[in-house]
Amino acid sequence: MRVSDSQFSSMMTRAMMNSNVEINRVAEQIATGNKINSLSDDPAGSMKLLNLDKTISSAEQYSSNIANVQSKYTEYETYLMSFNDLTLEVHDLLLQANNGTISEESSAGIIAELESLRQQALDTLNKKSDGIYIFSGTDVYSESIIVDDSTDPMTYSFGGNTDHRSTKISEDAAMTSNFTADEVLQGSLDFFTTLDAAIAELKNPTDNKNSILGNAIDSADATQKSILNTVTILGANYNSLDRMAVNNDDVALYAETVKTDINALDYAEASVRLTQSMNTLQASQSVFANVMGSSSLFDLI
Template identity: 90%
Template sequence: MRITDSQFTTMMTRAMMNSNVEINRVAEQIATGNKINSLSDDPSGSMKLLSLDKTISSAEQYSSNISNVQSKYSEYETYLMSVNDLVLDVHDLLLQANNATVGEESSGGIIAELESLRQQALDTFNKKSDGIYIFSGTDVYSEAIIVDDSTDPVSYSFGGNADHRNTKISEDGSMNSNFTVQETLQGSLDFFTTLDAAIAELKNPTENKNAILGAAIDSADATQKSILNTVTILGANYNSLDRMAVNNADAVLYAETVKTDINALDYAEASVRLTESMNTLQASQSVFAKVMTSSSLFDLM
């Protein structure tokens, strides 16, 4: 089949363009160190890389979530242990007040301390962080414990709710990121009501003093156990989060390794391809130049 001048020109132009494309592609690979820089480089490999990038992004997000939850746990632990210390002080003061040898002056000091500790415990359970009540479940704009001082004696009730806010920490796992006053006190506000009764009794002693103070002491014991139980659960959850963080880090490391296997450039092989493409281009340009300076293809035959 006879090839015309125009056909030859088209063929040579296309060949030089292809060589230029390949040179640019290899040059980009060498510059980035990646075999795949666009979908057209390797459609199948590109899809694998996209999937691996998604895995890495998800794992890193889960790790960030874990870090946030652990930070909140540390905050909860601080407040819970603070209340635990307050309850211990209440317990010790009630034992001291229940001693028959306590005088009126000492009793007055104990009453003042008990009232202060009661308020500190209430303030802690109604603590806010970033503008929300942290012990109020998912109803974060309501107080955890509501005090109604219009009644005699003062009445207490739970505000908020007992619901948990769950945070995703893995592809198929989540962890509650909050603790509520209702679970911490096991649904009972006896600590405050019995403490108020004990304070009232110390202000105006009756023959029921031992029984009333004894009930407050028992309630303080039960409250401390309940708080420490919550702290134990918190600690177990924290350890689980540590293990999950390690798993997520391993997932990122594995995905990064696979990405490297798929996409890492063999510089020696790329250098050979670059040289071959440049030689091909130079040869094509040389032939094309000769054709352009000849009157006909037959002159080159």
């Protein structure tokens, strides 16, 4: 079978182009330190790397979600412990007021402090963060505790709702990221109603003073226990998030290790391939120049 000049030229051009492509590919590998820089380098390996990148990206996103939830938990803990301190002060003042030997002046001071603490407690449960009520469940634009002061005594009701927001923290796990006023108070507003009754009793004492103040003291105790129970749940969740964050870091690290195993370049082997490709190109160029320098391919036969 005879090969024409045009056929030979086409074959040699194609061979030199292939050598150039291989030289450029190996040069890029050496420059980046990666065996795979494009899909064509290794289709199967490229798909593995894409899947590993997705795994790493997901793990990093989950870690970011965990950090956000923990930041919210820290905020909740601050307000809950503040509310806890308020209930302790209310408890102590009520015990003091229940002492029959206090003066009228002392009683007036206690009333003023109790009224201030009641308002602080309401303000705490109706706290806003970034423009939303944090204890109102998912109904974040409604107050957590609604006060109707048009009645005597004032009436209280829960606002918002009891729903929880859930944040994904791993491929198959999610964590509650909020706490509601309803769960903090265990569905009861007795803390406020009994406190109001105690304040009214101190303003106008009756024979039921001990009973009314005793109810308020018991309610303050129950509220404090409920708050601390919520804080305990918060702490347990926080620790779970810590463990999940470590797990996500391990997943990302493992994926990075596998990526390195798949994609790490053997520089010695790459150097050999580069030399071979350059030698092949030089040989092809030499042959092409010699052949095309003759008047015809058949002159060399």
